[in-house]
Amino acid sequence: MGTIRNIARSPDGKPYSAVLEIGHAKIPCAVLHAITTALGSRSGASKRLKRQSQTDGAPTPVFLAPKSIEPFISNDLRNGLLAPIEYRIKVRTVTAYPARFLPLICDVWLKARDAGALQSQQMVKAKQAEILMRALALTAIEGLVDEATGYQEIRDRDALQKILNQYLCCYFSLLNRATTSRERPGCDGSAPAPAA
Numbered sequence: 001m002g003t004i005r006n007i008a009r010s011p012d013g014k015p016y017s018a019v020l021e022i023g024h025a026k027i028p029c030a031v032l033h034a035i036t037t038a039l040g041s042r043s044g045a046s047k048r049l050k051r052q053s054q055t056d057g058a059p060t061p062v063f064l065a066p067k068s069i070e071p072f073i074s075n076d077l078r079n080g081l082l083a084p085i086e087y088r089i090k091v092r093t094v095t096a097y098p099a100r101f102l103p104l105i106c107d108v109w110l111k112a113r114d115a116g117a118l119q120s121q122q123m124v125k126a127k128q129a130e131i132l133m134r135a136l137a138l139t140a141i142e143g144l145v146d147e148a149t150g151y152q153e154i155r156d157r158d159a160l161q162k163i164l165n166q167y168l169c170c171y172f173s174l175l176n177r178a179t180t181s182r183e184r185p186g187c188d189g190s191a192p193a194p195a196a
Contacts, residue, residue, distance in 0.1 A: 017089050021161060022132070023168050028094055030087055038085050038096035061097075063105060068119060069112040077104055106133045135167035 017030035020039065028040030060082065064073060081101045087094055106129035112118050113126035143160050146152040156162075 021165065023165065023172075028096070029099065030089065030094070030096070032085070032087055037099040038087060038094075039099050039102060040087075040094040040096035061105075063125075064108065066122065068117050068122065069108055071117070072108045072111040072115070077101075077108070103133060103136055105129070106136075131168065131171040135164055135171060138167050139164040 017028070020027045020029045029038065030040070031037050064070075064082075081098055081104065084095045084097060087096060109118075109126045109129035110133065113123065118126055139160055142163055143152070146155060146160075
């Protein structure tokens with residue numbers, strides 16, 4: 001992969017990196033420059049990704065490995081976002097993907113489900129992808145309003161992460177309570193309102 005040129009810092013020169021919690025997952029993240037945000041992988045996975053990319057080119061992550069979803073992976077996704085990014089935080093190197101990779105992966109699973117291409121045991125993955133997509137969309141509009149109004153300047157730093165996790169908790173709770181009916185669970189008034 002050559003020399004690591006990405007440093008976890010924004011145009012003002014300050015380092016911007018943290019750990020993002022999505023449900024029970026803790027994911028390293030960073031702003032590399034004005035237009036690139038990245039989600040990292042755990043250290044062991046990072047080393048494997050680095051070795052594989054050096055020998056085989058961009059590796060296919062395990063969550064895109066099933067043959068049934070392969071036709072739904074676009075060339076743009078395969079040739080662009082699947083190539084890992086390396087960035088450095090002080091002396092530590094992190095292997096990551098662009099943050100927009102996450103909803104695009106969910107979309108692959110949803111397209112495969114809608115096309116009837118998934119096996120029955122894979123449907124839970126598609127449902128999880130649907131839940132995550134809904135939660136990300138609901139959190140995004142909260143963030144856009146906060147940005148447009150300037151409220152982001154005074155809200156808690158982790159406010160959006162709390163909102164995301166509240167939506168995820170709501171959706172997964174409804175999913176767990178769902179009966180054998182084919183109705184899709186969703187936050188439809190029975191969900192708690194996000195904290196301000």
